Amino acid sequence: MSSGTNAERDAILAALTPVVEGIAATFGPVCEVVLHDYRNPEQSVVAVAGSVTGRTVGGAMSEIGMRVLARGDEAADELNYVTRTRDGGQVKSSTMVLRDSTGAVFGALCVNVDVSAVTQVHGLLGALAGLGAAPAELPTTTFGNDIDSVVDALFDAHRSRQRGSWAELGREERVELFGGLDTRGVFAVRGAVEQVAARLGISRASAYNYLSRARAAHDTSPGGTA
Numbered sequence: 509m510s511s512g513t514n515a516e517r518d519a520i521l522a523a524l525t526p527v528v529e530g531i532a533a534t535f536g537p538v539c540e541v542v543l544h545d546y547r548n549p550e551q552s553v554v555a556v557a558g559s560v561t562g563r564t565v566g567g568a569m570s571e572i573g574m575r576v577l578a579r580g581d582e583a584a585d586e587l588n589y590v591t592r593t594r595d596g597g598q599v600k601s602s603t604m605v606l607r608d609s610t611g612a613v614f615g616a617l618c619v620n621v622d623v624s625a626v627t628q629v630h631g632l633l634g635a636l637a638g639l640g641a642a643p644a645e646l647p648t649t650t651f652g653n654d655i656d657s658v659v660d661a662l663f664d665a666h667r668s669r670q671r672g673s674w675a676e677l678g679r680e681e682r683v684e685l686f687g688g689l690d691t692r693g694v695f696a697v698r699g700a701v702e703q704v705a706a707r708l709g710i711s712r713a714s715a716y717n718y719l720s721r722a723r724a725a726h727d728t729s730p731g732g733t734a
Contacts, residue, residue, distance in 0.1 A: 514547075517614050520606060521545055524617060525555045531619060532557035540620040544569055546577055547614060549697050550655045560599060560620045568655035571662050572603055574693030576616060583613050590623065594661070598624045659700050662692055663707055674708045686715070687722035695719060 521543060528541045540558030546569070553567040561570075569577070572591075576583045587602045600623045606615040666688050677685070686704075694700050705715035 513608055513610070513612075516608050517545075517547070517606075520608070521554055521615065524606075528555045528617075529557045535621065538622045540622075542618045542620070544573055544616045544618065545614065546573070546616070549574070549577060552615075554615075558620075560597075560622045561593065568658055571658055571692065572601070572618075573616060574658065574662070574696060576603065576605060576613070576693070577696045578691060578693030579613075581607075581611060581613050596624075597622060655697055656703060659694055659697060659703055660707070662689065662694050663704060666692070674710070682718055683721045683725060686718040687726060690719060690722055690726075 524543055528543050532539050532541045537558070538560070540556065540560035540563065542553055542561075542563050543555040544552040545554045546552055550568055551566045552569040552573060553563055553565055556563045556565055556567075572586070576586075583605050585602070585604045587604075588600060589602075590598060590600050592598055600621045602619045604617045605613050606617060607613055666685065674682070689695065689704065694704070701715050701719065702712055705712050708715070
């Protein structure tokens with residue numbers, strides 16, 4: 509990455525910093541706006557206004573950001589999706605990727621709106637009107653200032669879909685586990701391989717071996733790049 513590209517990216521982030529404050533002020537206390545610099549995933553938050561997810565400057569990206577990071581320059585904006593925080597709150601979010609003049613993704617501008625109260629009112633009005641349809645189950649998203657907690661949450665969510673302990677998994681299932689985590693951007697974070705290895709009780713070398721196998725399998729699959 510050239511110094512010129514870095515200077516351009518720094519300028520874009522600097523120009524967007526007052527926009528963060530302006531958007532949050534416009535929508536009030538239910539709105540949070542977060543500006544991310546993905547050149548430093550572990551401390552990607554460079555500006556924040558509002559407090560919906562408790563983010564602070566110097567905090568880590570969420571698992572949504574890790575997903576964007578994993579997609580690289582193929583990442584696209586994700587607009588008006590509703591998710592649930594780990595404490596049960598409901599948040600409507602939009603993630604808009606930032607690109608430099610070469611088209612490379614290097615950050616994101618994220619808007620989070622707490623819609624918990626609106627959802628409760630909607631449910632109450634529906635009940636009064638006799639509309640008893642159950643609300644759709646929302647995915648849970650981990651928002652945290654500590655990247656390790658985000659990696660752990662992604663690991664736990666992925667492991668919950670697999671049956672049996674690590675020792676009971678076959679080789680293909682083990683490779684699939686590492687491939688799934690890789691697709692969600694876990695291994696774009698420094699130290700994540702060691703963190704996952706520790707959670708599984710395996711060596712760092714074994715973890716890298718399974719990750720290598722997973723990436724090789726992806727590259728030779730019909731949707732891969734080989």
